[in-house]
Amino acid sequence: MIKMTKYSMYTKMIWNALLRRRSRMLIALLAVAIGATVVSGLVTIYYDVPRQMGREFRSYGANLLLTPAGDQQVMAQNLVANATALLPSDKLIGIAPYLYDRIKLNEQPFLVAGTHFQAVKKVSPYWQIRGEWPADQSEDIVIGAEVAERLEIEPGQQVTLAAAGSETEKKVKVAGILRTGGSEENFIFLDLSLLQQMLKKEGVISIAQVSITANEAELNTLTQQIGEQVPGVAPRLVKQVTQSEQTVLGKLQALVYLVTIVVLLLTLICVATTMMAVVTERRKEIGLKKALGAENRSIILEFLGEGLALGALGGLLGTILGFFFAQAVSVNVFGRMISFQPLIALLALVVSIAVTGLACLIPVKIATEVEPAIVLRGE
Amino acid sequence: MSLLELHDVSMVYGSVKALQGIDLTVEKGEWLALMGPSGSGKTTLMNIIGCMDKASTGSIVLDGVDFTDVTAGNLTMLRRDKIGLVFQQFHLIPYLTAVENLMVAQYYHSMPDEQEALLALERVGLKERARHLPSQLSGGEQQRVCIARALINYPMLILADEPTGNLDEANAKIVLEFFQQLHREGHTIIMVTHDPKVAELAERCIVLEHGRIANWKDRRVVCREEEVS
Structure with a gap:
């Protein structure tokens, strides 16, 4: 114990200066910790916004279409399964297959679409049904609001369906009436298997709508992979949706980025002022x-050491608080939990130390200008 | 060779002449008292001798080293190696214990040695108070820590700025006994004081007025004269 190294004396001086001058240092520590909390929280949100907003955007409908390749009007249903296997399951919201054709409803021709209603609920959550959603593989149907208006049909009513060119009629119940504000209101929707059976088009579909949380670049990559690895399927992006997503996300991220920079600057000023007072x-x-x-x-090494130790302590505290801050924002704004990101925590810690170090530069410079004579002058 | 030689030293702050033409020689092992009213230039002179300020003109030689024109860095080195400082207001670092305050001086000088620092505190009768913070020590104890700190790096010259100025009579007595002991051991001491009784303990006393040496008294000469008569 007797002979202490210069390094251990240096460390002792730094820690004692921090621990035995608690009230002053607590203010500096709080300044760093609050800055680190906001920065760590905002950076977490910055990286989580695409994921969170991506899910929000999915309520606006599909962003990827799987269509028959070439001039084909339909494609085998199992091809969709092959394409689905290439999509990341953790990001996949849903896949709704559709078979389009024409059909007679109460002896009047209408456009018809066969689909899986449970999948439609996921892919097109904006569909508003007056009445009820039909169960999958039931014979109940949904009709568009325009069709219902024209034929004056109400939910629960029995109607007669007949495939074009077929004498076979089928009596089904209208479970609900669909409002979307779009072309879907002119359609009749029934279970895919039922329609395939009525049209004698078993195992084929016209299109599959895919809803997936991915940005434009990821979607482009997926599109390319499906195009290359699943012949017979031509994947297409719904440009309008993906590009709007990118624009909104870009603006949101720019905003968070800007706020982060401002907070960093404020932290810098706050820490510099506190260190100046110190x-x-x-x-x-x-x-x-x-x-x-x-x-x-x-003198420089001692003050920098104190500053950096403050930065590390404040950064650590702020990183932990920042996670809870981001969690609170995520739960309240997006309604979802976020996971702890070790890299962001490390980044917040490093940024806190760097900002505190930077904030110490001017006060440290002032410290070196103090003259030793003041101790005798009694100033 | 004298330990300290000042020749025609002057110090000017703007239009104020703090010191004018000071000639002074201090021998090794001598105890010199420095007296004078406020503003007479005592502190300025102490700062110059203590390598904390540079004189405007004149030459200063300490232990054979002329530091009239040395750089600030060399002045720091000289101060660290050759000077021990005792302050009226003690100036202990408040967040370090008594022993740590001594180790700081060792740290800047060479290498901290806790055992040696504890021995130095034992010498001033404060071994039991080694782990106490300055706020937990009395004024007299703080001053003794300050003296121990001044001695820890074996300086050639001890500069004491009114070391008893903030102490009660009992503590002042203890501190002055230490200085007498140091003097007997051969340390060279320059002490600023307002108290004639304290000045009488020194071998020589210089009185400054308006930046000049106005009067001096050499107790050794007086003693010799008394012996002759």
């Missing part, structure tokens, strides 16, 4: 150290 109130101590023979280098 230097001012310790002028005599600095003078004394110089009178005892401390070189400017030693």
Whole structure:
């Protein structure tokens, strides 16, 4: 124990300066911790916004279509399964297959679409049904609001369906009436298997609508993979949706980025001001150290050491608080939990240390200008 | 060779002449008292001798080293190696214990040695108070820590700025006994004081007025004269 290294004495001086001057250092620590909390929280949100908003955007409908390749009007249903296997399951919201054709409803021709209603609920959550959603593989149907208006049909009513060119009729119940504000209101929707059976088009579909949380670049990659690995399927992006998503996300991220920069600057000013006050109130101590023979280098190292230790402690505290801050924002705004990102925590810690170090530069410069003579002058 | 030689030293702050033409020689092992009213230039002179300020003109030689024109860095080195400082207001670092305050001086000088620092505190009768913060020590104890710190790096010259100025009579007595002991051991001491009784303990006393040496008294000469008569 007897002979202590210079390094351990240095560490002892730094820690004692921090721990035994709690009230002043607590203010500096809080300044760093609050900055680190906001930065860590915002950076977490910055990286989580695409994921969170991506899910929100999925309520606006499919962003990827699987269509028959070439001039084909239909494609085998199992091809969709092959294409689905290439999609990341954790990002996939749903796939709704559709078979389009014409059909007679109460002896009048209409456009018809066979689909899986449970999948439609996921892919097109904006569909508003007056009445009820039909169960999958039931014979109940949904009709568009335009069709219902024209034929004056209400939910629960029995109607007669007949495939074009077929004498076979089928009596089914209208479970619900669909409103979307779009072309879907002119359609009749029934279970895919039922329609395939009625049209004698078993195992084929016209299109599959895919809803997936991915950005434009990821979607482009997926499209290319499906195009290359699943012949017979031509994947297409719904440009309108993907590009709007990118624009909104870009603006949101730019906003968060800007706020992060402002908070960093404020933290910088706050820490610099606190350190400046620390230097001012310790002028005599600095003078004394110089009178005892401390070189400017030693004074710089001590104040930087204190600043960096504050940055590390405040950064650590802020990183933990920042996660809870981001969690609270995510739960309240997006209604979902976020996961802890070790890289963001590390980044927040490094940024806190760097910002505190930077904020210490001017006060440290001032500290070196203190003259040792002040200890004798009694200033 | 004298330990300290000042020749025609002057110090000017703007239009104020703080010191004018000071000639002074201090021998090794001598105890010199420096007296004078406020603003007479005592502190300025102490700062110059203590390598904390540079004189405007004149030459200063300490232990054979002329530091009239040395750089600030060299002045720091000289101060660290050759000077021990005792302050009226003690100037202990408030967040370090008594022993740590001594180790700081070792740290800037060479290498901290806790055992040696504890021995130095034992010498001033404060071994039991080694782990106490300055706020937990009395004024007299703080001053003794300050003296121990001044001695820890074996300086050639001890500069004491009114070391008993903030102490009660009992503590002042203890501190002055330490200085007498140091003097007997051969340390060279320059002490600023307002108290004639304290000045009488020194071998020589210089009185400054308006930045000049106005009067001096050499107790050794007086003693020799008394012996002759």
